[in-house]
Amino acid sequence: MYLKSKNIYFPNQIKRSGYLKIEGEKIAGFYDEVDPSEDIIDYGDHLIIPGFIDQHIHGWGTGSFMHDKSVHSINEMKKNLPYEGVTGFLATSGAEPIEDIVQGIKSASYVVENQKDDGATLLGVHLEGPFINKEFKGMQREDCCIDPDLSVMNQFMEAQSVPHVIKLMTMAPELPHALEMIKFCKANKIQINIGHSAATFDIIRDLKEYGLGGVTHMYSGMRGLHHRELGVAGAALYFDDLNCEFAKQTGMTVKPEAFALAWRLKSKDKIIMTTDCGGLALSKKEKYHYVRKQTFIPAGNYLIIRNDDGTEEKVDIREYKNVRNLELSYIRSIQNLIDNVHPSVHEILKITAENPARYIGVDDRKGSLEAGKDADLLVVDKDFNLLVTYCMGKRYIYEE
Amino acid sequence: MYLKSKNIYFPNQIKRSGYLKIEGEKIAGFYDEVDPSEDIIDYGDHLIIPGFIDQHIHGWGTGSFMHDKSVHSINEMKKNLPYEGVTGFLATSGAEPIEDIVQGIKSASYVVENQKDDGATLLGVHLEGPFINKEFKGMQREDCCIDPDLSVMNQFMEAQSVPHVIKLMTMAPELPHALEMIKFCKANKIQINIGHSAATFDIIRDLKEYGLGGVTHMYSGMRGLHHRELGVAGAALYFDDLNCEFAKQTGMTVKPEAFALAWRLKSKDKIIMTTDCGGLALSKKEKYHYVRKQTFIPAGNYLIIRNDDGTEEKVDIREYKNVRNLELSYIRSIQNLIDNVHPSVHEILKITAENPARYIGVDDRKGSLEAGKDADLLVVDKDFNLLVTYCMGKRYIYEE
Numbered sequence: 001m002y003l004k005s006k007n008i009y010f011p012n013q014i015k016r017s018g019y020l021k022i023e024g025e026k027i028a029g030f031y032d033e034v035d036p037s038e039d040i041i042d043y044g045d046h047l048i049i050p051g052f053i054d055q056h057i058h059g060w061g062t063g064s065f066m067h068d069k070s071v072h073s074i075n076e077m078k079k080n081l082p083y084e085g086v087t088g089f090l091a092t093s094g095a096e097p098i099e100d101i102v103q104g105i106k107s108a109s110y111v112v113e114n115q116k117d118d119g120a121t122l123l124g125v126h127l128e129g130p131f132i133n134k135e136f137k138g139m140q141r142e143d144c145c146i147d148p149d150l151s152v153m154n155q156f157m158e159a160q161s162v163p164h165v166i167k168l169m170t171m172a173p174e175l176p177h178a179l180e181m182i183k184f185c186k187a188n189k190i191q192i193n194i195g196h197s198a199a200t201f202d203i204i205r206d207l208k209e210y211g212l213g214g215v216t217h218m219y220s221g222m223r224g225l226h227h228r229e230l231g232v233a234g235a236a237l238y239f240d241d242l243n244c245e246f247a248k249q250t251g252m253t254v255k256p257e258a259f260a261l262a263w264r265l266k267s268k269d270k271i272i273m274t275t276d277c278g279g280l281a282l283s284k285k286e287k288y289h290y291v292r293k294q295t296f297i298p299a300g301n302y303l304i305i306r307n308d309d310g311t312e313e314k315v316d317i318r319e320y321k322n323v324r325n326l327e328l329s330y331i332r333s334i335q336n337l338i339d340n341v342h343p344s345v346h347e348i349l350k351i352t353a354e355n356p357a358r359y360i361g362v363d364d365r366k367g368s369l370e371a372g373k374d375a376d377l378l379v380v381d382k383d384f385n386l387l388v389t390y391c392m393g394k395r396y397i398y399e400e
Numbered sequence: 401m402y403l404k405s406k407n408i409y410f411p412n413q414i415k416r417s418g419y420l421k422i423e424g425e426k427i428a429g430f431y432d433e434v435d436p437s438e439d440i441i442d443y444g445d446h447l448i449i450p451g452f453i454d455q456h457i458h459g460w461g462t463g464s465f466m467h468d469k470s471v472h473s474i475n476e477m478k479k480n481l482p483y484e485g486v487t488g489f490l491a492t493s494g495a496e497p498i499e500d501i502v503q504g505i506k507s508a509s510y511v512v513e514n515q516k517d518d519g520a521t522l523l524g525v526h527l528e529g530p531f532i533n534k535e536f537k538g539m540q541r542e543d544c545c546i547d548p549d550l551s552v553m554n555q556f557m558e559a560q561s562v563p564h565v566i567k568l569m570t571m572a573p574e575l576p577h578a579l580e581m582i583k584f585c586k587a588n589k590i591q592i593n594i595g596h597s598a599a600t601f602d603i604i605r606d607l608k609e610y611g612l613g614g615v616t617h618m619y620s621g622m623r624g625l626h627h628r629e630l631g632v633a634g635a636a637l638y639f640d641d642l643n644c645e646f647a648k649q650t651g652m653t654v655k656p657e658a659f660a661l662a663w664r665l666k667s668k669d670k671i672i673m674t675t676d677c678g679g680l681a682l683s684k685k686e687k688y689h690y691v692r693k694q695t696f697i698p699a700g701n702y703l704i705i706r707n708d709d710g711t712e713e714k715v716d717i718r719e720y721k722n723v724r725n726l727e728l729s730y731i732r733s734i735q736n737l738i739d740n741v742h743p744s745v746h747e748i749l750k751i752t753a754e755n756p757a758r759y760i761g762v763d764d765r766k767g768s769l770e771a772g773k774d775a776d777l778l779v780v781d782k783d784f785n786l787l788v789t790y791c792m793g794k795r796y797i798y799e800e
Binding site: 099137190201220221224225226227229232234237238254255257258260261264265 | 449601619620624625626627628629633634636638653654655657658660661664665
């Protein structure tokens, strides 16, 4: 099969007009011309770009790794995510009871091992906690924030039924025994993001070389920048080697101008976009959404959405269309980004695909349009409206 | 007279080897060759650069505009400053009683009008207050921080016996009646720096166009950067048109890395170096110096310097050599800057001379080595040790 487009985006700022060949799950090559009798889909002047990789997503649509640690829940995320441009992701846990996290890693291992040809690729697990600082817990459970502990970490490691499911961990490096944990993770090729952390600039400077790779949801859940104590935010801006992970770009949690300062300061190779979505529909607790001015009330397979004026709606949370718009999707967050900082398409490729693929170590098979890599790609129009997603060569088009 | 050097620095990144001609108080031109019988001083491969302009200096050595509003005190500053590389300056007041500021403006007007061919040029006055916010008063007198008031401002204007002595004012734009004051200053060609201010990002965004030109001692005495409220510091970093004034670069008040972030973000055309020195020797109150671990006790024409171990020294404050090292000089602050951010010589020229000259409106006669401008220049070695200063064509060499 050949995908034809005037705008196919390759690494290193190369854009070509021509034919991308897909064989089964893989990209087979690129051709300027092909025999017209071949199986060709012509996307005209729409853009063909690599699929997004979301290294920080707790849940999406009808599935949530945060609220439901089952294989089913992960598979629901896999099924929904292609419709938002995501072709690969890390199922992300939080500060939760140890046994819940262990169960999550087991389920994720099963899915990784038995990855069905269905939806986005589960690339592994991002442990956002439990080794984080209560002082900057944000929406995390305070009772589950614990000091770094290798015996706990070993339980997580043993829960992996296939190697290297845990790809990324968010931790607070100022906590006791942090250095041991950093060294352990480095030895086991687990990236470490600083997050939910009160670390000072000097702590980060001193520990960085042992394996601190970046920061989680830049600016939020961390000691902010002050001119005499630059904190986590200042260190992330100052040190060229630290990756900055950003979510959503709505201006709600981080003002567009604060994002713009990081955009100007950091190399585009060191910014990573994520959604940090939770799978809100599967929350087990009633929750008020201050942006939407609605209260979400769980009721088994249903969610009651109560408006501030008292009116209510009850929706079946097993239907993706009912829950799709509860949170801001990856593709919509990229549209926000475009409004805020006017990136080039090549910059978008880096921060949505190349950088996260390299950071979590899956760039041998994901993150760019290159022969031999997985056929994970998106067809978008000039305004970055998503038209078609391919995951492992299989086509996904959202229909209402 | 001709000054010969292999490294004469002109605007726009031009460096030449040759002869700079000085005629009386002016730069008369540049020549590749001159008749060897002419009056030539050969500075070899030392650098010839424009003299520093300090737009924020309360006092220096044996003079202090902050502590003594007399003509004599300003003349002492003029006399001492060439030995630190400063060839032009704004005598800077603080939040002080109205009548003291009025007296200061009168004295400064007299000196501007009767500028003797002696030392650095007094370029005018910088009013650092009184229209500043108590909440961010720093070392300023809280009882003298007042809301913007045009009747007070008119007293300051009337105290000028020659036009346009007041060149710069630091104010807090969030205070009542700020807009009136900004418009008044703009109409009277007085630059406004935001400083000692709790202004929000939005206030600055909205008022900027009426005449806010920059910020005073960037990062200090202002609402700091937060990712949901960028404050004065964030606005100064974000808006390309705002000038950032920095002092000293010792890392005591602003960490080198915080300075480095501004250095990366801002155009080099929008950074202005100052000293913010006070003329410590003339302070009327006992003061503990936490860096030097010494207490300074005023005693008429003498200063008692008491060390933490109880030992004392008594020095005559009328002698420059006795008080020269109580504060960090302009040239030494530039040496700090060089250590911190490794600027090019052309960048140093901008932030020490060209930018302040343009900002306070004296670039028709100061700030760069150009024919027709005042012969204010420095001879420094490669390590920026100051060897010779010329003010209005007159030579100053410090001898112990």
